[in-house]
Amino acid sequence: MIIGIDLGTTNSEVCVVRDGKLDVISIDGSPMLPSCVGLSAAGEMLIGQAARNQYAWRPEQTIRSIKRKMGTEDVVALGDKTYRPQEISAMILRELKNRASQALGRDVTQAVITVPAYFNDAQRQATREAGALAGLEVLRILNEPTAAALAYEAAGVSKRRNVLVYDFGGGTFDVSIVTMTGDVVEVRATHGDNHLGGDDIDALLLERALATFQEQHGQRPGTIGESRLRMACEQLKKDLSSQAMASLSEVGIPLENGDTVTFSMDMNRSEFEDITQALIRRTLTSIRHVMTESGLHAGDIDEILLVGGSTRIPAIEELIEREIGKRPRRDVNPDLAVAYGAGVMAARLAGSNDQRILVDISPYTFGTSCLGFVDGEHCQHQFVPIIKSGTPLPARRGKVFYTAIPGQTAVNVRIFQGDNQDARRNVLVGDFMVEDLDEGADQGSEILLNMALDLDGILTATAIEQHTGLNKSVVIEDSLKKVSEADLEQSRSRIAEMFPDVELADGDDDGDVSDADEVHPGDADLLARIDRCREHLDAVDAEDLDRLLEKLREARRASNETAEAQTLEGIEDILFFAEQRT
Incomplete structure (x- = not known):
């Protein structure tokens, strides 16, 4: 038996093929083993979750993200001993080897281990050495983007295609273009940064948390307190990847003087x-580099594959979609894609050619409607997707909206299924009223709309007025069932009753939303501000505002981000002075 191992910066996994099915072996109830090694107060070596748990209290005796040091001459200390990076990695690999042997009921001695495509020879050799120290014969060092491509192939696609693999891991980033033909995966170009990853996003959040802590308590936390905040920031990142708002709250944070405080x-x-924008945009350099090096254009890319937990951040998917003009696939868990691919390669080396991954995804997009732009024009029925088609289930997503005018006390929340930018051309699957909103909200009420979709197709939508906690929900059964013609006709009739001002064609006009007309989260708020300010504009400002709005539409149609940003800045200048007069 040959095992496949994803030796990651943050987490590591081991995958095998059993009964033709790829199986990532569970370790203490989770498919992922934290890539942490520590020394307990009793002198016991800790590996995985136990070491990660200890990090909050004994950071000086816990090693994290050792992958970033692979191939260097650095050493790390645990207790009174020092270790080379490959020795720490070997401890993690040995734990994975032992868990696999226990699960399979026999000793495992051979493995395929993955590395970032951008790893140099010294880093690859250090990985091989770590495997040998762990008692494994490393049959293949496999590039992570190649592994990811193999995983997606095992999920059910086998035709020839050009694939862009965007791998944003815990400590490394790379993007590759591969051409897949049958069992052959050819890497045509790769580029990346071995010191860019989810850890760096955590560091930015920690910087904000420490500054806020200083404001609240007049001093920084001690070493242990900072370690606890670092772990809390990692969870905050995960929460904000699926929720529109989240909180960090820690009790008993120790200060340097020994006192403890509460922080939120x-x-x-x-x-x-805003905090992570510059870091995420750095990845564009690598995308453009591989496009040039491969000689391909955006239209030549057939699929985009996302790898690494940080790719769940919505801004990353939106950035890639704007750049390439295609929505990435999400039918394979990005945390496990590389491990699955390593398992595929391991099975092939063992002589097996029958591997498959079973996945559950949402076949439809669900969202709501709001003020915005449709076909570049102001419209009250812009469709805002919240759970997109291809999202793995169960799924939970949310977005923040605002009431159109101050003093508004009720809002009708409509839930649609479909992909058309005009909500009226999608299928209305449910709606509900949220009443008794705070009429004293100066800038209108901030409303968080959460959607949760489970494996049984039950969709729950909940609207929450943020500052009062007022909430209302609707549960929609069988939301994943195929919509019949009768359902479509009923939906059209309901929509026609709600929106009698526009006659919609009965034809099938449900093309994909183009980049130029894609939803921009701030549009509803922007339009509401414009409506409030118009009566306070003089003729010149009103003319300038209309001209800038037209330029904004043109910039979005052309996917010109620079022109869009400059135009929005001009609009903001006009609104700023108008709002001073309201």
Whole structure:
């Protein structure tokens, strides 16, 4: 038996093929083993979750992210001993080897181990050495993007295609273009950064948390307190990847003088994206580099594959979709894609050619409607996707919206299934009223709309007025069933009753949303502000505003981000002075 191992910066996994099915072996109830090694107070060596748990209290005796040091001459200390990076990695590999042997009921001695495509020879050799120290014969060092491509192939696609693999791991980033033909995976170009990953996003959040901590308590936390905040920031990142708002809250944070304090910090996704925008945009350099090196254009890319837990951040998917003009696939768990691919390669080396991955995804997009732009024009029925088709199930997603005018006390939330940018051309699957909103909200109420879709096709939508906690929900059964013509006709009739101002064609006009007309989260708020300010604009400002709105539409149609940003800045200038007069 040959095993496949994804030796990751943050987590590691081991995969085997059993009965023709790829199986990532569970370790203490999880498919992922934290890539942490520590020394307990009693002098016991800790590996995996136990070491990660200890990090909050004994950071100086816990090693994390050792993958970033592979291939260097650095050493790390645990207790009174020092270790080379490959020795720490060997401890992690040995734990994976032992768990696989226990699960399979026999000793495992051979493995395929994955590495970032951008790893140099010294880093690859250090990985081989780590495998040997762990008692494994390393049959193949496999590039992570190749492994990911093999995993997606095992999920059911086998035709020839050009694939862009975007791998944003815990400590490394690379992007590759591969051409897949049958069992052959040819890497045509690769580029990346061995010191860019989810850890760096955590560091940015930690920097914000430490600054907020300083404001609240007048001093920084001690070493242990900072370690606890670092772990809390990692969870905050995960929460904001699926929720529109999240909180960090820690009790008993120790200070340098020995006192303990309570610390809390709220953050919404907009703030999160502002903090991480520059770091995420750095990945564009690698995307453009591999496109040039491969000689391909955006239209030549057939599929985009996402690898690494950080790719769950919505801004990353949106960035790639704007750049390439295609929505990435999400039918394989990005945390496990590389491990699955390593398992595929291991099985092939063992002589097996029958491997498959079973996945559950949402076949449809679900969302709501709001003020925005449709076909570049102002519209009250812009469709905002919340759970997109291809999202693995169960799924939970959310977005923040605002009431159109101050003093608004009720809002009708409509839930649609479909992909058309005009909500009226999608299928209305449910709606509900949220009443008794705070009429005293100066800028209108901030409303968080959460959607949760489970494996049984039950969709739950919940709207929450943020500052009062007022909430209302609707549960939609069988949301994943195929929509019949009768259902479509009934939906059209309901929509026609709700929106009598526009006659919609009965034809099938449900093309994909283009980049130029894709939903922009701030549009509803922007339009509401424009409507509030128009009566306070003089003729010149009103003319300038209309001209800038037209330029904004043109910039979005052309996917010109620079022109879009400059135009939005001009609009903001006009609104700023108008709002001073309201």
